[in-house]
Amino acid sequence: MVLAEGTRATARRVLCAAVRRLQEAGVPEPEASAEILLSELTGLRRGELYAGEFDLSRRQLERYAEWIAARERREPVQRILGYAYFRNLRLQLNEETLxxxxxxxxxxxxxxxxxxxxxxxxxxxxxxxxxxxxxxxxxxxxxxxxxxxxxxxxxxxxxxxxxxxxxxxxxxxxxxxxxxxxxxxxxxxxxxxxxxxxxxxxxxxxxxxxxxxxxxxxxxxxxxxxxxxxxxxxxxxxxxxxxxxxxxxxxxxxxxxxxxxxxxxxxxxxxxxxxxxxxxxxxxxxxxxx
Ligand SMILES: C[S@@+](CC[C@H](N)C(=O)[O-])C[C@H]1O[C@@H](n2cnc3c(N)ncnc32)[C@H](O)[C@@H]1O
Missing domain, CATH: 3.40.50.150 (Vaccinia Virus protein VP39)
Known part of the structure; x- marks a missing residue:
């Protein structure tokens, strides 16, 4: 994620940068993708992502940048994560499953x-x-x-x-x-x-x-x-x-x-x-x- 040198990597800043990138790549519903991925990565609820002052670790930042790059290539959020939510379940996926x-x-x-x-x-x-x-x-x-x-x-x-x-x-x-x-x-x-x-x-x-x-x-x-x-x-x-x-x-x-x-x-x-x-x-x- 491109943040200015020395800038704190707060969830809010990282998220805004990710949304911009997805928007520029023409990905549909960029906010939803960026929020879900960051929420799954950090364990924060989607509503908390913008409010808090949570700082991402370097490792989280790298992982999130990889995920956003994958989403730019139109890989679905669930494929990036390797699982999908369905009713009460969190279902693992592989390349042979819808x-x-x-x-x-x-x-x-x-x-x-x-x-x-x-x-x-x-x-x-x-x-x-x-x-x-x-x-x-x-x-x-x-x-x-x-x-x-x-x-x-x-x-x-x-x-x-x-x-x-x-x-x-x-x-x-x-x-x-x-x-x-x-x-x-x-x-x-x-x-x-x-x-x-x-x-x-x-x-x-x-x-x-x-x-x-x-x-x-x-x-x-x-x-x-x-x-x-x-x-x-x-x-x-x-x-x-x-x-x-x-x-x-x-x-x-x-x-x-x-x-x-x-x-x-x-x-x-x-x-x-x-x-x-x-x-x-x-x-x-x-x-x-x-
Ligand atoms: C549209 S997906 C539905 C998957 C799952 N039931 C769901 O709702 O998410 C259709 C499924 O049918 C399977 N399928 C395709 N041809 C089949 C066949 N001849 N016999 C049995 N299953 C088949 C596919 O592998 C795939 O898992």
Whole structure:
């Protein structure tokens, strides 16, 4: 961080210099990035950064300068830190895991409501678990559920296992290409949840650099129309569902109608949509008739 020679490196001064650098580099929401990184580095709350007279050590200053340089190159804050906050959890990440998004928290809420309607204990399967965000949250917040989670990426599963252990919960993780090979779960799932890859392949080059260059392509690419995984879930995971099972599937902006229609074509009953905190439809709800 460039501070004039002999200037005290107070949190406030360092922060202002960082915001200027990020602004000049055209990084979106420069204040948020600079504040979160400094807050995580120092342990100060974001509100305290400007007020106090906290001086950074030389080591902290060097580390922060590296982080700000990484953010200038559009590395996301969570990748720089190596972890992300999601509901009650601090989830470790690696190069094979998507950064869990705040909007996915509403998908978890839709699952929890359905668990509660079923008396608080049921068998939940999270397809494409990534860092384990959905599966670990459900296991933590509804401990009487039995939670299973799959991913095709062994590296993602390694991190998801660590995240479950850190949260002190049990999730049965399986490496699987979607629902393949899960013979012991046939007719055994009451709630199927997934945040599948859903970006149309042709749109990926136009995504923000934070997503395009840093999230794993396998976590984004939803095939030519962005709907390939929903077709696969409806056709391949049906055999795992118990009679009356329910599905909660995250969807991209404006895709809820398409996904519900595909579900109906495969014989599922459309039960509506769930909005996220920004009031955008974020999950579709379906069920399998008894
Ligand atoms: C959009 S990410 C969601 C990750 C996590 N559930 C979340 O909400 O943050 C999709 C996940 O599906 C996984 N995936 C991609 N293809 C898959 C497949 N054929 N079978 C299982 N998982 C797959 C990716 O590795 C990635 O972790």
């Amino acid at each position: 950064v869990p998004r705040p909007e996915t928290e509403s998908v978890v809420e839709a699952v929890l409501e359905r668990v509660d309607r079923r008396g608080g204990s049921c068998r939940v399967l999270d397809l494409g678990t990534g860092s384990g965000a959905i599966a670990v949250s459900v296991a933590q917040e509804r401990p009487r559920c039995r939670v299973y989670a799959t991913d095709v990426s062994e590296a993602a599963l390694r991190i998801a296992r660590l995240n479950a252990a850190a949260a002190g919960v049990e999730v049965e993780f399986r490496r699987a290409d979607l629902a393949a090979g899960l013979e012991d779960l046939v007719n055994g799932v009451d709630l199927l949840v997934s945040n599948p890859p859903y970006v149309p392949a042709g749109d990926i080059p136009r995504l923000m650099p934070e997503v395009r260059d840093w999230d794993p392509p396998r976590a984004l690419d939803g095939g030519p129309d962005g709907l390939a995984f929903y077709r696969r879930i409806f056709s391949e995971a049906g055999r795992l569902l118990a009679p009356g099972a329910e599905l909660v599937l995250e969807v991209g902006d404006g895709r809820e109608g398409d996904v519900l229609r595909i579900g109906e074509l495969y014989g599922y009953v459309a039960r509506g949509v769930r909005t996220d905190l920004g009031s955008t439809p974020r999950a579709v709800l379906l069920s399998r008739e008894v």
